[in-house]
Amino acid sequence: MTTEGPRSESLLAHLIELRARLLRASIALLLVFLALLPFANELYAWLAKPLLAKLPAGSHLVAIEVASPFFTPIKLAFFAALMLAMPYLLYQAWAFVAPGLYRHEKRLAKPLLVATVLLFYAGCAFAYFLVLPMVFAFLSKVTPEGVTMTTDISRYLDFVLVLFLAFGASFEVPVAVVVLVLLGIVTPAQLREARGYVIVGIFIVAAIITPPDAVSQLMLAIPMMILYEIGLVAARLVAKRSDATAASR
Known part of the structure; x- marks a missing residue:
C-alpha cells in the first residue's frame, strides 16, 4: 500500500x-495558423x-x-x-522527456533534435528551389502536342507536400545513422561495409517517392548518398566519444 500511493501520484503528475x-503545443500551432490564415492565398501563389x-x-x-479554392489555401496555411511551429513543438516534447534522461543522453539528444529540424527544413528548401523547377520543366517538355497542361490546385498542393515530406524525411539520413550507432544496433564499420546495399536501397526509395523521371530520382538519391557519408563521419565521432566516456568511468 505504501508503494502504490507514490507511484499513482507520480503517474498522475x-x-x-x-x-x-500538449495544450501549449496545440495553442502555439493554432496561433501560428491563425496568423498565417489571412495570407493563405499569397502562400499558395508563392507555392505555385x-x-x-x-x-x-x-x-x-x-x-x-x-470548394477547393477555399479549402486548399487553408490546408497549405496549416x-x-x-x-x-515545429521547433516549439519539439521543445515541448523535449521538456517532457528530458527529466528522465541521463546527463550524457541529454548532451547527445539536444544536437540531434536541432539537426533533425534543420535537415528537414533543408530538404524542403532543396525540393522547392531545385527539384520542383526541374521536374516541371521536364513534365512541360514531354507534354504531347495538342495537350494543355492545366493542373488542379488541390492535386498540385498534394503533389508538392508529398515531395516536401519525402525530401525532408530523406535529409534525416545522418540523424538516423547516428541514432542506429548510439542504440548499438550497428557499428560504423558495419555501415561502411553495407555501403553498396545502402546505395541500392537509396535508389529504390528515390524511384518510389519521386515523380517518374530520372532527374528527380537522381536529385534525391545523390544528396541521400552524400548525407549517408556525413552520417558515417558523425557516427564515428559519436562512437569514439562514447567509448572515451565509458573508459573514463
Whole structure:
C-alpha cells in the first residue's frame, strides 16, 4: 500500500504535465495558423511559382472541385504553420522527456533534435528551389502536342507536400545513422561495409517517392548518398566519444 500511493501520484503528475505540454503545443500551432490564415492565398501563389514559371505564358492552375479554392489555401496555411511551429513543438516534447534522461543522453539528444529540424527544413528548401523547377520543366517538355497542361490546385498542393515530406524525411539520413550507432544496433564499420546495399536501397526509395523521371530520382538519391557519408563521419565521432566516456568511468 505504501508503494502504490507514490507511484499513482507520480503517474498522475506525468499525465498532468503531458496534458499541459500538449495544450501549449496545440495553442502555439493554432496561433501560428491563425496568423498565417489571412495570407493563405499569397502562400499558395508563392507555392505555385515553380509550376507557373514553366507553363506557357497566360497559363493558370484550375479548381476542379467547387470548394477547393477555399479549402486548399487553408490546408497549405496549416502545413506552413506546422512547419514554423515545429521547433516549439519539439521543445515541448523535449521538456517532457528530458527529466528522465541521463546527463550524457541529454548532451547527445539536444544536437540531434536541432539537426533533425534543420535537415528537414533543408530538404524542403532543396525540393522547392531545385527539384520542383526541374521536374516541371521536364513534365512541360514531354507534354504531347495538342495537350494543355492545366493542373488542379488541390492535386498540385498534394503533389508538392508529398515531395516536401519525402525530401525532408530523406535529409534525416545522418540523424538516423547516428541514432542506429548510439542504440548499438550497428557499428560504423558495419555501415561502411553495407555501403553498396545502402546505395541500392537509396535508389529504390528515390524511384518510389519521386515523380517518374530520372532527374528527380537522381536529385534525391545523390544528396541521400552524400548525407549517408556525413552520417558515417558523425557516427564515428559519436562512437569514439562514447567509448572515451565509458573508459573514463
